[in-house]
């Protein structure tokens with residue numbers, strides 16, 4: 308080797324070390340997950356559940372900002388299966404998003420390895436199955452992202468970290484529930500509520516879910532993993548200090564209870580400052596005719612005495628919930644995943660380049676129940692949208708922009724893939740308008756957005772005057788109350804194919820979702836990764852060579 312070449316190599320190495328940081332690559336977390344059926348009886352009736360490594364709910368992933376997470380998922384079910392990592396932004400990497408529009412499902416008896424980085428994120432998240440009605444049977448779990456050392460966190464290190472997954476629950480199997488939906492029937496009312504896989508009753512013997520030492524403060528990561536019901540969460544005798552919500556540090560207000568809508572997560576601090584005994588954690592359904600309630604026990608170490616059977620009451624009505632939403636504010640001076648303050652990004656000063664109004668609708672044409680947005684009910688083609696786009700075969704499978712940005716008066720929903728062409732780096736306003744009498748919850752993959760308003764009535768451009776353009780929370784899921792609307796703002800700067808969906812799973816399953824396609828204008832690796840080597844191919848792209856499209 309000539310000395311010139313050696314010099315070049317040395318220079319390359321130095322440049323590499325500088326751009327990647329001399330500390331080297333970010334740490335890896337490896338997991339091997341066996342997904343199987345198992346029998347559980349959380350409501351007293353034995354039923355089939357989806358377990359991960361024998362657990363229901365699945366294992367929690369405890370990670371730190373920028374960690375590389377590698378999860379090898381073995382599908383031992385009798386159906387194709389996928390997991391999605393809700394709220395994990397997958398920068399440049401919709402290949403790992405695990406939605407049927409981005410990934411071929413993992414065939415039964417085989418495995419697929421997700422490989423993603425929790426890049427520049429902190430907070431409490433969840434993962435769950437995205438295929439069929441599998442989410443109704445389990446397969447979900449918590450995913451916490453801790454701050455890196457040296458990044459200031461706006462509260463003292465808690466004594467411990469407790470994940471609380473609350474959700475409504477059905478005793479019917481995922482196949483039976485899917486059968487209902489396929490035959491035009493709705494899911495109906497949930498049979499109960501679970502807290503970390505169990506439905507505790509007041510007065511019945513329960514093992515404590517968590518134990519707190521008197522005087523110490525604990526971090527609770529609370530997420531709604533359910534299919535349908537908004538839930539109110541509260542802890543007997545204790546206030547909760549809200550510190551983080553879906554990746555953003557919040558103004559630290561105290562709450563007696565929190566409404567957690569489908570797919571949402573809150574991080575709160577709870578101090579063990581009461582008489583040392585047992586207390587009930589309570590999760591109860593909101594906005595349903597019949598209230599379902601479940602409890603779990605938290606105990607104090609060396610505590611004496613059972614929890615009082617008198618549960619703290621749930622709030623009534625959705626106006627309470629709307630008022631609570633309005634108290635959620637971004638802490639402008641706190642750091643998130645990077646040391647600079649969250650509020651250094653002035654989203655309120657950016658001009659909106661596109662407004663998309665999404666009105667949810669339902670149709671029962673020919674006895675078929677379908678849900679959709681602006682007249683289009685999404686259906687997943689056999690080949691994932693991301694793959695047909697990457698292999699330049701989109702025209703064989705779907706049309707872009709079949710849905711209009713403005714709602715139209717339609718009687719029947721048109722059932723087809725719903726893909727919106729978004730321009731890279733556009734600053735977009737999305738209005739979710741809910742003309743129905745039930746509450747909705749909407750989630751965006753690949754991004755967080757500024758939740759600038761939720762209001763009753765009908766949206767019109769003048770309503771922009773009421774937006775919170777200063778300290779709205781940057782988050783990934785937003786509720787829309789009955790006969791109300793919600794407005795979100797975001798920059799579409801993460802190239803990829805990203806799902807926008809109802810978190811009310813029967814609606815998602817029956818078409819109330821769409822994909823935003825954001826293409827890298829220069830097909831640049833700066834904007835998006837090439838297709839990973841282990842990506843599963845199926846449908847019309849099966850067997851094609853994985854050429855690198857981006858350079």
Ligand SMILES: *[C@@H]1O[C@H](CO)[C@@H](O)[C@H](O)[C@H]1NC(C)=O
Nearest residue numbers: 339340341359360361381383
């Ligand atoms: C997964 O299942 C295989 C057998 O199917 C077993 O060998 C392995 O230990 C299991 N792994 C875990 C993490 O449970």
Ligand SMILES: *[C@@H]1O[C@H](CO)[C@@H](O)[C@H](O)[C@H]1NC(C)=O
Nearest residue numbers: 379418419420421841842843
């Ligand atoms: C399946 O698991 C094996 C290890 O058991 C691994 O080498 C392989 O890459 C995995 N397959 C995929 C598609 O990720």
Ligand SMILES: *[C@@H]1O[C@H](CO)[C@@H](O)[C@H](O)[C@H]1NC(C)=O
Nearest residue numbers: 460461557558559638640641
């Ligand atoms: C916001 O964050 C700052 C910086 O960490 C912290 O000092 C302050 O107490 C927080 N403010 C509120 C109102 O929570």
Ligand SMILES: *[C@@H]1O[C@H](CO)[C@@H](O)[C@H](O)[C@H]1NC(C)=O
Nearest residue numbers: 369370371453467468469470
């Ligand atoms: C999560 O990981 C961090 C860092 O490795 C550790 O300090 C912490 O105790 C872990 N938390 C839980 C709940 O396991």
Ligand SMILES: *[C@@H]1O[C@H](CO)[C@@H](O)[C@H](O)[C@H]1NC(C)=O
Nearest residue numbers: 654655656657658659660734
């Ligand atoms: C936003 O639009 C206004 C009016 O069209 C224009 O004057 C202003 O320069 C724009 N601001 C930015 C940051 O582009």
Ligand SMILES: *[C@@H]1O[C@H](CO)[C@@H](O)[C@H](O)[C@H]1NC(C)=O
Nearest residue numbers: 701707708728729730731826
């Ligand atoms: C998407 O929109 C951009 C303009 O914003 C256009 O250049 C591009 O051709 C469109 N792509 C498709 C696939 O329609």
